[in-house]
Amino acid sequence: MQNEFIIKINKDRNGEEVSLENISIGAADALNIFISSLSDFAKAEKDISDFRISLKNGCIETSLSYPSTKTEVDEDIQNIFDGNSSEEYKVKIFKNIQDKIKANGLDYSIIHRNDGNEKDVTSIFKAKKFTVKKTPEIPWFYDVIFVEGELFDLGGKVKVNAHIADKNDFQYLIDCNKEQAKKFGPIYENTFVSILRKYRPNSKAQHELIDVYLEKNKFLEYKSLYETIVKNKTLNRFDIIHDKIESILNDDISNGELLKLMRLYNNPQADRGIIRTILMALKRVEKSEEITFMYNTLATLLKAGNDNKAI
Structure with a gap:
């Protein structure tokens, strides 16, 4: 047994019957969208050897048929209808069909035949906005x-x-x-x-x-300092970082060592208490241009994690 997804163009914008033998430009444009859309939808499946696209006259009917054993296709269609699809590509295909149906004033019918049951889903395409479920x-x-x-x-x-x-x-x-x-x-x-x-x-x-x-030796110094602070879960870790900053300020005129220390905590998951300690220790210190830039970077990082945006 074959399941089908069918799109019919029943009448043109003047209410006249349509036919493949005498098709208006608007209907031809819509037909082109429907064929390419249903073809693209089928191509998104793993095995499309048993999928078929057909055209029927009378009204202009475009049909995608597929084996009833392909239950995942019916699930995909229902998920799009329910707004539960996370497959953006497939949702966009249905959105293209929907946009054409809403745009040009032709009379359409959309039918989904599943295991012998026929369901008219035209109203879903006319009223519902297809969206991608955000994961x-x-x-x-x-x-x-x-x-x-x-x-x-x-x-x-x-x-x-x-x-x-x-x-x-x-x-x-x-x-x-x-x-x-x-x-x-x-x-x-x-x-x-x-x-x-x-x-x-x-x-x-x-x-x-x-x-x-x-x-x-400088590499080992900062490695040891950083790892000591990471392992230290007590308030003493703030004293360690504060003392290190004081030592650097007393000995390092260029502030290069201070930059090395600050850069170690320039990431979203750095110890917020350590960042705050660094900022407080340097708050009233005259800063070089590079230190000022890094100071502001850490301050922004700290504020980003606070609801009141305060340091």
Whole structure:
């Protein structure tokens, strides 16, 4: 048994009978839309060997027929009718049919025959707005990792990537900008970096460069500091970060070390208490242009997570 989805053009805009032998331009245009739309709908299925498009005279009837065993087709159609379809491509096909039916004043009938049952669905096309069911967006997760390894490739004209292999030969493809790329040493030399890892469950992680450390001892210093704070769940972690900032302000005239520290917390899932501590420690400090930019970036990040948008 074959199921069918049928679109009929019954009369033209003047109420006259229509025929394939004498078809108006408006009806011909509609017929073209219906044939291509039903064909596109069928092509979205996995196996279309038993699908057929047919034209019948009398009224002008366009029909898509398919085996009754293809229950998924009927489910797709019903989901579109109910507004429960997440398949945007198929919904757009039905929307194209709907737009033509509403647009040109011809008289139409739309029939869905399913397991011998015939249902007139014309009113659905005339009244209902077909929409795509929005699926919940899968959130991103972030963490900061420190990698020591060999830089074996670096380049790109528009999008710059650094390729690093660690001691276990795990390879990292790391996005960076041109200014960041200039901080790397020679190719095939050992390098030390901090990376923002961005990922979703069951998908490949993305890596963005946070910093390049020219010396191993500096790399180990920030790695140890960051990991100590992550593991510390007490209020003492705020004292640790505050003392580090005070130490940097006393010793580092260029503020480069302070930027390294701030960049480690420039991500949506960074410890909000640490971000707030950094901002409070630097609130009354005279800042360079670079520090001011990073300060404002962290402040915006902190406000974004608060309902009242306050730091």
